[in-house]
Each structure stands twice: as C-alpha cells, then as structure tokens.
Amino acid sequence: MKALDLIVSPSPHIHSGAKMTGISYHILIALLPAVIVGISTYGLDALRVICSSIACAMVFEALIQKLFKKPITISDGSAAVTGLILALILPASVPFYIVAVANFAGIVIGKQCFGGLGANPLNPALVGWAVIRITKAWAGYLDFDLALVNYDTGFLMQYPLAVLKAQGASALSHFDMIDLFLGKQTGGIGAAAIVWILIGGLYLVVRGVIRWEIPLFFLLGTAALSGIFWLTDQAAYAGPMFHILTGNVMIGAFFLSTDSGSSPVNRWGLVVYGLGCGAMTIFLRAWSDYSDGVVFACLLMNLFVPLMDKIKDKQKVPEVRSLG
C-alpha cells in the first residue's frame, strides 16, 4: 500500500491571517490624515522631512540587519512606522542630517541592538528624538519657535507650551481652544494636528491594533494631574484642556506610548502605564526645563513596563486543571 506524503504539525491548523505588516499598515493609514495636514501647513519642507525620515529608518534597518547577518525585515513596515512617527514630532525645518542621526539612533541603538522588533525596551522613534533633544548643539532644531520662524501658516506662530513655560498660564488667553483642537498651532509636523491624530488613533482602537486602555488612561492621567495643579494655582498652571490639546499629548497617547514592544500586556499594567505616562508628562511640563514632557515621560514609563507586566488580576491565577 502506498503511503501518503502528509504534513504533520502541532495545532492549530489554521491562522487568522493577522500579520505584522497589517499592523504597520494600519498605523501608517491612521497617520495619513496628520501627514496630509502637516504637508498642507508646512509645504514641501514637511514632505522632505517625512520622506527622508521613512527612507533613513528603512535603510538603516536593512543595513544593520545585513551587518548582523539577520533576515532583512523592512517589508513588515515597522521601520517605516518608526520613521514616520519620528518625522511627525519634528519641526518641518529640521535639516536632513538631524533626521538621519535621529533615525540612526532610533533604529540602530534603540531597536536593532536590543534584538529587533518586539525586543526593544524603548520606543525607537522616541529614542531618536531624545538623542537630538539632549545633544546641546542640536537641541535648537527642536525649538519650535526658532525652527518655524520663517513660516507663515495663517495662525498664531507661538509654541503654546513655550509660552506657558516662559510667561505662565495668564499669558495663554489668546490661545483659542477650538483652534488648538483643529490643529491651528505651532508644533511637530503631524503632532500639532490634534483632531486628525485623534481620528487616526480612534481608527487604531476600533481595528484592535492598539489597546484602548493606554490612550484613555494617558489622557485621564494628563487631565487629572493638570487639573490638580490648576486648582492649586490658576495663574501659574494651565487647565487640563490646554494640556491635552497642546504639544505631543494626543500623538503620545495614541502613537508614541502604544508601541507594542515597549508597552505592557495585562489590563492593570496598561492602566498604570497610561496613567503614569499622563502624570509624568504633567510633572515634566510643570517642573522641568523642557516645555513638553511627553517623549521623556513615555521613555521613562517604557522602562517600567517589565514591572507593570507583573500586575495581575487575582483571578488570573488559573483554576482549571487539565491533565490530558
């Protein structure tokens, strides 16, 4: 009798079809409105930064994987996502070499040196941004008031958080909350387009790409702590609405803090992580030298993720014993 040449493998024998590529493409789609708004506001400069950033991220990823003799995985889109997210929190005027250095730091040091996708303890895009921000010679490129001085966008060209830092909350009366919400404010190429970031972020939540707990509790944490500050001294501290609608809070809640490799998995871990990111943002905005604290808040909370993954429900202790 002729034996059949059958394939044998452990279960399951079907797959849902979910792919890493799918996740990356959903994030790119979600960022598309902010990209379009950014390009329409800052013109070809924004396009230059976005394209060069994505290209740098993918080229560095491919090169380092070749150097490390690993399979080249730029087709999964994760490097493109890193490049795009990094571009969206940079000002439109930033020169090419800064973009390249930031992507090198993010992709090579922040991601591939730790083992690649999923093994990165920190969000690579934030590592790239932080390297530029803490390098004294380059920090000026990230000062939005200096960087965007030559642009005429039709709205008030003052970085709201810099105004808050320098002059206190009493100087904020000429910022209209509706304008801030609609993205008519100075800031990163895409990060300032608050409403479009929100729409993209909600799309990711609906598609199940990111967990809803992180953005919700990030925004709640920001609102709660800024509310407490504001209640103690309304002249020195801005209200919760202002904090949520300025700087990187919205992009931070939906895109910067939700990178799966550097965020927790269990529900209570996610809650603590989200609240921590939001609260740390306000602490940094209130007490540090930085006008916006989102990136450093996220990086700091990224470091605590292994601890947060230890927070479990009591019922998580399994009761069912199957001894088959």
Next chain:
Amino acid sequence: MMSIRSFFGILPARLPYADSNSPPESVPLPDTLTLLYSETAPSCVALRVGDEVKTGQNLAPLGAHPLVSPATGLVVEISDFKGPDGRSYTSVSIKPNSRETFDPSLAAIDDFSKADPMELRAAIKRAGFSALSAVSPDPKAWPKVDALIISALDQDPHGLANQQAFRDHADQVGEAIGLLSRAAEASQCVLAVPENLAGIAGKIPPGSHKLVLVPPVYPNGYKEVLARKYGEGILLQGKDGGVVGNTLVISVEEAVGMLSCLRSGRPITEKTVTFTNGTGTPKNYKIRIGTPIRALLKTTGIIPQPKGKVIVNGIMGGYACFSDEQPLGSDAMSVSVQSPSDVTLFQDTACTNCGKCNTVCPVDLEVNLLGRFSEYNLFDKCRTLGAENCIECGLCAYVCPARRPLVHLIVHAKQVIEAQGPEDENAEQGIPCETCENSCKPLRLFEPAPKEERAENGESR
C-alpha cells in the same frame, strides 16, 4: 472561511461555531477495525492473534479503562503503536464478520431510578464508555461530584456531531440526565446548550437540571471551559492518583449513548464524526469504532493530496496524522482534510508583546511570557505561570500576528514539566553548607544544583 474580528478592540475576537443540521450518513464496515488502548501494560489486553471476539466482549478485563470490541470477528494483529501525541498504545486489529453476535455478559438495566449508582458506573464502563473511568477507574473510589454538566456543544469550530446528537435525541436527554445524575451522584446538573439550539432545548421538559445557553463561540465547547464557567474546575484523575476539580462534563452524544446502551444491554459500537475538507460545509458520518480514516475518506470521495494534512479532532485543537490508516476511536470528533495550499505555516519570529494571545486565552494564561520562557528552556518559570493548565485550544497561535507557534511551545513546556514530575520532588534543594549542615531551603541562599535531566531536556529541543 471563518473570520476573527474584534469589536472596538474591547471585546475579544470571536471565532463562531458551525451551525447546520446534518443527519449522519453511514460509513460501510471496513475490512479491518483497529482499537488503540492507552494502558501502559500490554498484558491488560488479554488476547492472542487468531482469537474470535464477540461484539461487546471486554478485551481488557485487567485494565483500568474499558476496551470493548465494537464488532464480531477475528483478531488479526496485536502490536505496539506510537500515537501522534507521542504516547504509547497497544493496537488491536479485528477483521469483522458480517454476522454479529453480542457478548452475553452485558445485561440490560430496566429501571435506573432504583439501580445502585455503583452498579450503573460499572455498567457504563462495561459498555465501553471511558468518560467516567477518566475520573477514577474504580467505581467505588469515586470522589464527590458537585456539578454534572451535559454539554450539547462541539469542541471543534467545524464540529457538528454533538449538536446533531442533541437535535436527533432531544427527547432522550431528560432521561439521560436522570441516569447520569444517579450514576455520578451529582448534587446538581447543568445542561449546556449552544444559543442556536435554544428552540430544541426549550422542548425538553424541565427537571432537576438547570439549562444554560452558551454563546456558540470557540472555545466555549471545551469541557474545561464549561467546567470553569458553570462548575468548579474539571474532574479528572491526577497523575499522583489524587483528584482535581469537582465538575464532571459529559457530551450529549455520550450521555444519550450511555442511556441506549444500558437500556438495550448492548455496547457502544458507533460514533458520529464530522468531516470537512477546508472550505466545504461540514457533514456528519456515522462510523464503526476503529474504522481507519481511509474508509471514511472513501465514503466522502475526498482523497488527501501529497503535502496536505489530515487532521483528527479539529482544525484548532486537533492533531495531524502521519497516515490515513490511523483509526478513529470512540474519542474521535471530527476529521478535516487540508489541501497543500491551505496548510498554515508558523514562524520562528520574535514576540512583539502585542498581547493578543493573552486577551483570547480562555484559561487566562500569560501566553506571551509562556511562549518566550519555553523558547529559552526556562521550564520552571513555565510551571509557575501554570503551563499545565493550557487546554491547547490554539486560539493564541491563531491570532498571533508574528505567527509564532505558541501551542507548540506551550505543549513542549507541558511535556517537559510532566517529565520532571510533581513539584515537591522537584523543589529547589539548597547546597548543604558546613555551618548548619542542613540545606538552606527556606532561605534559598544558593541556586539549586543543575539537574542532568533538565539539561537533557534542554538539549533535546
């Protein structure tokens, strides 16, 4: 094909069960029936090649679990067999006769309500049902059953066999519940019915049982999942002889089968299995127990292609067969054939910590960690995370965007943990020091000495 989608990312993704009425078609009696017996000592099978057996004859009178001949015929082969699960079996092949003679030692029981529970358990085992002997082979050494769950759900997303038994024999379910409640001495009984069969369930006269409607979503049909939802842990005999859990779960098909066997004084000889070939609608077939897959495939007209798969007991939790000569036993639920283009490949990629596996796990395991610990041979950590509790439903690997072979990794960890033995024997022993001479176990000052067997297990991967 099925889809799995999440609703707002808040509810876990859902994989629905098949729902259709498919009266079983009979598969002709094959040339050879093969029975696999899992008892480790082959001497339990008191037979020799050339022996005549009658239908219902007890082939393993010394064994703890039942082995009952499903046909009258001649024993043509007895051999050792390594099953697809890696366990050893004794295989008994019977060439059936066309004329059937029933073993006279089985007797019909007329009135269950007055029968002794001990007698009922023995009769159920004698008729060839292993569902109860899995708890304890000795009917007298039975633990207390707090909850008895009769399930009308199939385990496999494509499965229809158990649903069909409920559709066809709903009128007998009430009596079967009475029989099993008495046999198991259960204090309460739950009838678990998928929501799509609520209409049929409504026609069952209310009795001592409680009716629950279960959403027809995978993996709600798993006995472990039902026991966790509606009972308090599944009742099974532990490896150390003790008993865990206090809920007994029995499928409607088995329950109704037990009822008719005890009534008629005949053994269980047939089983309904669901057949699917990838994209086609699932269909039920009635087979004689011990029928090789080949005979079933001949009736369906589907020939598996080279580099394809033949899967027994479900595309999610079942096992792929080496050959189509594999027999279908009384525990067979479904057979699926996959063409080479449908064969799913998993990859040795890194976990990205997205957490999808954790949200779908029906027993709340931390699958992301288990997969990684198993990958790096950290089996003690797998034990701490409760790897043994995995029911191998396959949902984690099904949803994993990195296509990691999560079930493979967890099953490997489970096997290593099983080979290492119970936790107490394996407890970390400190290195004795000169000062106190005793080991410093309570303080755990020293790392435990590496065990040779662990190293071996690590290398075997």
